[in-house]
Amino acid sequence: xxxxxxxxxxxxxxxxxxxxxxxxxxxxxxxxxxxxxxxxxxxxxxxxxxxxxxxxxxxxxxxxxxxxxxxxxxxxxxxxxxxxxxxxxxxxxxxxxxxxxxxxxxxxxxxxxxxxxxxxxxxxxxxxxxxxxxxxxxxxxxxxxxxxxxxxxxxxxxxxxxxxxxxxxxxxxxxxxxxxxxxxxxxxxxxxxxxxxxxxxxxxxxx
Amino acid sequence: xxxxxxxxxxxxxxxxxxxxxxxxxxxxxxxxxxxxxxxxxxxxxxxxxxxxxxxxxxxxxxxxxxxxxxxxxxxxxxxxxxxxxxxxxxxxxxxxxxxxxxxxxxxxxxxxxxxxxxxxxxxxxxxxxxxxxxxxxxxxxxxxxxxxxxxxxxxxxxxxxxxxxxxxxxxxxxxxxxxxxxxxxxxxxxxxxxxxxxxxxxxxxxx
Amino acid sequence: xxxxxxxxxxxxxxxxxxxxxxxxxxxxxxxxxxxxxxxxxxxxxxxxxxxxxxxxxxxxxxxxxxxxxxxxxxxxxxxxxxxxxxxxxxxxxxxxxxxxxxxxxxxxxxxxxxxxxxxxxxxxxxxxxxxxxxxxxxxxxxxxxxxxxxxxxxxxxxxxxxxxxxxxxxxxxxxxxxxxxxxxxxxxxxxxxxxxxxxxxxxxxxx
Amino acid sequence: xxxxxxxxxxxxxxxxxxxxxxxxxxxxxxxxxxxxxxxxxxxxxxxxxxxxxxxxxxxxxxxxxxxxxxxxxxxxxxxxxxxxxxxxxxxxxxxxxxxxxxxxxxxxxxxxxxxxxxxxxxxxxxxxxxxxxxxxxxxxxxxxxxxxxxxxxxxxxxxxxxxxxxxxxxxxxxxxxxxxxxxxxxxxxxxxxxxxxxxxxxxxxxx
DNA sequence: TATGAATGAGCATTCATTCAT
DNA sequence: CATGAATGAATGCTCATTCAT
Numbered sequence: 001x002x003x004x005x006x007x008x009x010x011x012x013x014x015x016x017x018x019x020x021x022x023x024x025x026x027x028x029x030x031x032x033x034x035x036x037x038x039x040x041x042x043x044x045x046x047x048x049x050x051x052x053x054x055x056x057x058x059x060x061x062x063x064x065x066x067x068x069x070x071x072x073x074x075x076x077x078x079x080x081x082x083x084x085x086x087x088x089x090x091x092x093x094x095x096x097x098x099x100x101x102x103x104x105x106x107x108x109x110x111x112x113x114x115x116x117x118x119x120x121x122x123x124x125x126x127x128x129x130x131x132x133x134x135x136x137x138x139x140x141x142x143x144x145x146x147x148x149x150x151x152x153x154x155x156x157x158x159x160x161x162x163x164x165x166x167x168x169x170x171x172x173x174x175x176x177x178x179x180x181x182x183x184x185x186x187x188x189x190x191x192x193x194x195x196x197x198x199x200x201x202x203x204x205x206x207x
Numbered sequence: 208x209x210x211x212x213x214x215x216x217x218x219x220x221x222x223x224x225x226x227x228x229x230x231x232x233x234x235x236x237x238x239x240x241x242x243x244x245x246x247x248x249x250x251x252x253x254x255x256x257x258x259x260x261x262x263x264x265x266x267x268x269x270x271x272x273x274x275x276x277x278x279x280x281x282x283x284x285x286x287x288x289x290x291x292x293x294x295x296x297x298x299x300x301x302x303x304x305x306x307x308x309x310x311x312x313x314x315x316x317x318x319x320x321x322x323x324x325x326x327x328x329x330x331x332x333x334x335x336x337x338x339x340x341x342x343x344x345x346x347x348x349x350x351x352x353x354x355x356x357x358x359x360x361x362x363x364x365x366x367x368x369x370x371x372x373x374x375x376x377x378x379x380x381x382x383x384x385x386x387x388x389x390x391x392x393x394x395x396x397x398x399x400x401x402x403x404x405x406x407x408x409x410x411x412x413x414x
Numbered sequence: 415x416x417x418x419x420x421x422x423x424x425x426x427x428x429x430x431x432x433x434x435x436x437x438x439x440x441x442x443x444x445x446x447x448x449x450x451x452x453x454x455x456x457x458x459x460x461x462x463x464x465x466x467x468x469x470x471x472x473x474x475x476x477x478x479x480x481x482x483x484x485x486x487x488x489x490x491x492x493x494x495x496x497x498x499x500x501x502x503x504x505x506x507x508x509x510x511x512x513x514x515x516x517x518x519x520x521x522x523x524x525x526x527x528x529x530x531x532x533x534x535x536x537x538x539x540x541x542x543x544x545x546x547x548x549x550x551x552x553x554x555x556x557x558x559x560x561x562x563x564x565x566x567x568x569x570x571x572x573x574x575x576x577x578x579x580x581x582x583x584x585x586x587x588x589x590x591x592x593x594x595x596x597x598x599x600x601x602x603x604x605x606x607x608x609x610x611x612x613x614x615x616x617x618x619x620x621x
Numbered sequence: 622x623x624x625x626x627x628x629x630x631x632x633x634x635x636x637x638x639x640x641x642x643x644x645x646x647x648x649x650x651x652x653x654x655x656x657x658x659x660x661x662x663x664x665x666x667x668x669x670x671x672x673x674x675x676x677x678x679x680x681x682x683x684x685x686x687x688x689x690x691x692x693x694x695x696x697x698x699x700x701x702x703x704x705x706x707x708x709x710x711x712x713x714x715x716x717x718x719x720x721x722x723x724x725x726x727x728x729x730x731x732x733x734x735x736x737x738x739x740x741x742x743x744x745x746x747x748x749x750x751x752x753x754x755x756x757x758x759x760x761x762x763x764x765x766x767x768x769x770x771x772x773x774x775x776x777x778x779x780x781x782x783x784x785x786x787x788x789x790x791x792x793x794x795x796x797x798x799x800x801x802x803x804x805x806x807x808x809x810x811x812x813x814x815x816x817x818x819x820x821x822x823x824x825x826x827x828x
Numbered sequence: 829t830a831t832g833a834a835t836g837a838g839c840a841t842t843c844a845t846t847c848a849t
Numbered sequence: 850c851a852t853g854a855a856t857g858a859a860t861g862c863t864c865a866t867t868c869a870t
Contacts, residue, residue, distance in 0.1 A: 451743075451744045528743065531742075532742040532743045532747075533742075536655030551794075577817055579798035580795045581791065582794050583792070583797070584787040584788065584790045584817075586790045587787050587790015587791065590790070591782065591787075596782070610787045610788065611787075614819055
């Protein structure tokens, strides 16, 4: 009469846990073989569930499943960076802490990073990815805008937007370099990026 | 009696023109709907050719077709940047000219850029894309290494590599911002990026 | 409330029945239009199933499907002949009964015979067919070798092999003749063949 | 002004030679990879001609090309056997000589034999192959009918038909055995077959 | 005449998705 | 709730065949 509480915990899990189970599997599979080359069977197998379960708890379609993966990973990254950059004194410190959180999250959740940055940058889901990245860039832009001097906040915001885009792009570039064999130490990556964008190449070369 | 010299040019073209025709169509289609969601029928239709022509002049498989697209667009970008950055006096000038060429090429060949940077970052062709980007980053690293002072060239190279990765990433981020509604003026983009990486955020904010 | 037990039996059948269903259809289609000219669509339609079912229960590829057909039909023939020839007294009787079973099986399963003897005698599957036929010839050779006198069993085997090849070939030739309008009566066919190979043309003509 | 009489003899051959060239190539290619797996490109390449030439001189379609190959090889075999069996005294001698010619032709023209006996025994061309073989069987039946005693020629013919079918089948079976590693000596093959069908297994085992 | 170049049409195979249980 | 079994719809690729030269 007691429901089987086997090691796998097969039966009767609350929906939230099921969704997490499904998303975890999806993120892992998508990051490994790529969204298009991954089959729903693969996801189901990775999750240890049947395919209909994946559909039930994954949004009902493969595309929606990826969408949810992207959202979750973007949120994770955003939250992490926001929290870290939150309450420090100097701009440089806030930048440093934010970047460190960025790199640390990447390193810890490589699968999520891969789903967020390598999948589906064209096609139907391009917008989703674009939005996810835009949120991050926007948050960084907020940060920068608050620091840029001048009487006109609108002008500061207008300048901050492309700077944030470049800054985040630079971080991504460094992340790629890291993944391709560069250091994985978040602190080192952070200092490299600060050297580039904070100090400026100009002064860097005079060192 | 006049041979059909119509715009479509249905019959009897030299192989080089055919290949260009096929690659042009492929780049366009791949950039619009994405490699995986694009069918060879789509490419053929876009090219105004039959599918066998696409196979004959496109390398024999869909994957090889994308490979050739990637190579062509990477070469285009690399050549453009290399030529522009070539023979100027100051480092800043060379950086400025190189960046300007980078942004100008992107703006002029948005489809190619998309194929190069947004397709196939996972799966079998990931390496091809990675190599293409690595060549560009490598070229930038050469440029930077030559400018960095210090007695040890190896150390300069070691520092230049991540800086180049970050620099190119920043350029890509700005390119995204440009595509998403920011300015398309190569000069403006260049100055933005120079402000970020050359001058440094530090001094930028003191302005 | 009654589950659909219609003749077509569309849903939920045990795998064995499905496999039989698929193989039956394949044998029929292959024998009618030939392996190469038959499409998997044809097989699916003949089976009253969807194409994926044919792949699932037919081995996963067209070639493997034919392979399984060949094996099944060869087994059927071999079993039938072996059982019949088994335990009789005189050599002539055993030969007669074996031949009778051979012809009876052919007549009853013309499609299977066609798949076994007329498909794929070239190409990748030639070996499979060759092996299937060789097993039959080998069994007949065993039979003959046991009857041939002489002290040296190896020599008997060496002589039996080509004789068996000829004997089976003669049976096949008669089967063709039968299919082309000759009698289909297994007994009559058997006597004809016995007259040829047992009595010998020599004495036949003296009758 | 003189036409190029290069080693390959490329230009301006009489149609008959062209047809032979094409058929030779086709027989070779078909026998090597099988009719269905052979492409017209393969045939053209083997012939050292362009594909349109193959169409022009090969009957206009792949199927017709095979048809002509089959006919030619069947004629070759039939002529050879008929000539050999023609004018001898005893039945046994005529049978022996005919068989010898049969085996000799097989051995000498394995490609032709393969085209005749292994290709297209199902599908559209089955009839063609069947007819070719039937002509051979019919000729043998004529031979046998003339030798069978009895007052009624029709009865003799009726008996001769299945016997001939069996006899030719036996020869084919031996030919297969020969190709699979048995002796290739026509005389040995002939004696084996004579032992089987002329003397009879009955007396063979008393030896 | 002889051919390089072009295509229409077909076919094996794979999955995302959904019932019947 | 959970699933094994089933399928509709695509898609990559090939090849016999035919023009334009």
